[in-house]
Amino acid sequence: MSAPVFNESIPSGGNPLEIDVNAPYVGLEYHYTYLVFCGFIVWLIIPGIGLLYGGLARRKSALTLLFQSLMVAAVTTFQWMFWGYTLAYSRTAGPFIGDMANFGLKNVMAAPSPGSAVIPEIVFCLYQLLFCACTVQIVVGGAFERGRIVPSLVFGFFWATIVYCPIACWTWNPNGWLFKLPSLDFAGGGPAFVLGKRKHVGDPSHGRPHNTTLVFLGTVLIWFGWFGFNGGSALNASVRAMVAAFNTNTAASTGVLGWVMVDYIKHGRKFSVVGACEGAIAGLVGITPAAGYVEPWLAAVIGFITAVVCALLQNLNDWMHIDKGMDVFKLHGIGGMVGSFLTGLFATSKISALDGVTIASGAIDGVGIQVGRQFAEITAISAYSFLVSCALFYILKFIPGMHLRIAEEAERDGIDMDQFFEEQIGDWGVFDEFNKRSRVLAISAPGTPPVEDVVVPMDGAGKKD
Template sequence: MTDAPVYNVSTPTGGDPLKVDVNAQYVGVEWNYTYIILCSFIVWLIIPGIGLLYSGLARRKSALALLFQAFMVVAVTTFQWIFWGYSLTYARDASPFIGTLKNFGLRGVMVAPSPGSADLPEIVFCFYQLLFCACTVMIVVGGAFERGNMIPSLIFSFCWATVVYCPLACWTWNSNGWLYNLPSLDFAGGGPVHIASGWSALAYAFVLGKRRNIDRTSHAKPHNTTLVFLGTALIWFGWLGFNGGSTLNASVRAMLAAFNTNTAACTGVLGWVLVDYIKHRGKFSVVGACEGAIAGLVGITPAAGFVSVWLAAVIGFLTSVICALLQDINEWLHIDEGMDVFKLHGIGGMMGAFLTGIFASQSIAALDGVTEATGGIDGNGVQIGKQLAEVCAISAYSFVVSCILLYILKFIPGMQLRVHEEVEMVGLDRAQFIDEQIGERALFDDLGGSSSSMLDGRAPVVVGSQEKK
């Protein structure tokens, strides 16, 4: 067996490529970082997948804005990550709560062994973790559904990644983080990704207020089911890399994590469809099946590398059923969070974290040859309490800090978080995009078959709260 490379403080970049072969230290373990690079490419597909999902769920007059935002979010988040996001999260001299600026501007981040795994060059690890951050921010902006102003939303994305995501990821995955050392068990982001994004999206919707002139009955249907299905398919596929690569090596545990991910998504579909079938007296919903798949993916994220396949099936099913039964949670909370980010990611993430504490198994965690973890199934009941501590800490921090950040932005002169009422009525697309491009919506409507013809490319005229040709 080849010895793992060792990090040398005196050469933080891993060596001078003009003087030595910096690749030599990874001879014999190349398959590990090749696998993680492949997983990174797969994870990237989640971002346009979320854009397609959100676009399909929205009314057609705001569909382009959500697609456009997918690319803008990944662009802004990438800048934030290479500017200081990576350093604030994974700096080796981090405190238990936040990293330092030791790696500001990716200084020293190149071919040295990464803080996550000695078998990975740090630049590979950095890229993989960047995509986690980008996916999370993209989930959060769903809270601004159909009423958030584009530029303030992008500024919020940069700030939110800095003051919410980076500290939470540091708590959870940095070896100095307090949740890491508690330890709470979070394989691939149940806390920093899902619980945080769910509560933050709820905060976004709360601060913006309810949409105006919305017909709740007619809006129960998405404007384009085809886009919802396609977006879900990309998210499902991307999640195989999201969870499958979180071992940070190409071990048996990684393969099991991918298997568990697919299994939980499948049982998530079955759980949600079953609830719909009973609730609607023998009728099905394609959108419901898509929501079930996402609920299953969310639930298994913290547990994928800690549980057996059958327990992954249980986690996906239970998470999906609970989320489906909370269909009216927005009405209960009196918050217009139309994308159901809180229901699917917030509640789903909390369920997944709790069930991880119950079902985590030492024999599964050890499949990568290095990880030690026990859960309630091994007789470690204390772990359930530690999982609840993670849930409470991340929920409170993400909601409160997001609200504070949004209120600060809201009261900055010229920083209008919410569009004007007339813009909201006409639609974000007509207000924020070049007129000649509005006809692009015809493609969306034609694909979905859920709207009357828009093939002539003319945008709908809004009269009151109703759209007419």
């Protein structure tokens, strides 16, 4: 069955009280059902990132990162419905950013989407919203253990508006300048630089993950969600989408192998669970721009190379004199650059054509200029996102009430205690550790229990029996 055609006179797809808006998609239901399913599993990346970041952080900051993952999703959803979607995907967009044609999701309903005619626009809107939410969460994570929650959420709203949406328009909107170049991007550093390093004088736990199990669980959810991230980016249920999903798993697996190999050699035949998890994420990031363009064996090469490159840059934070415990730039920045470059080398038309529509080739097909196009994409996106992100942080830094960094004393004791009601911590052992200032420091008399065994009453809601 042929795909429905967008009608400018009825941009919403029609009044459901007068016509059957489902009729144009009869026989095509499997396409949008598949994409809705992909969107649902992409959502799992959101708690996955929260668990990953919570496990990598020190225990006294883990709660903040879990809470922040849900809050970022909520704020980004509002931003997307308010004006994010129209800035990125309006049909009347310019080469750099969209207009207000779909402000407040006006007319975003049953008409064929701008990304694919076989899916309704509301399905496309939901799917792309989840991309935005995951990206904002990754970026905001760069301020972990020293950034206040409210300013971080405000930053996330405006970062999505002035960084993510324009770049999405450049890359995926048919009117975007990178889309027309074309650069090949199948699925798509400021915070730490501006906030400065964490205070960790005398803290032996600095830089060490407090819960490797959470890191592992978060990685598993991210890996699973990435099947939807890449597998749905064909925007149809074609063979190309299935190849993209296969390539996703392949690259993540070889990413694990690459990172573990580097750790095994570097650390004297020792293994690292966290290293294996970082390798999987590096592989996922590396294959994202290439998933629907390369053969499975080349996907394996991309995952392996990306992970090895990222693993060899373990001292990147020291070289750049920044403190980014979540390795946002190393994994997602460097990993994305490597993946984009390798896409220019390995993209082949016989894979991209599996959806029956797309023809795209790289150097392996004799189109060497595609490597230069990928460099143009890397340079433009990297420069724009870094400079605008830093500018946004500096602006917020000087707005009353929007100072980003918590006080040094609060950072020492733990951002969780500074940002949450004490009742919500729920673990009195953790509460005692975080609230050391409330303890009574006494010298035990002969015959009395040691100080650490003495139960000290707390005031208010923190009272112990």
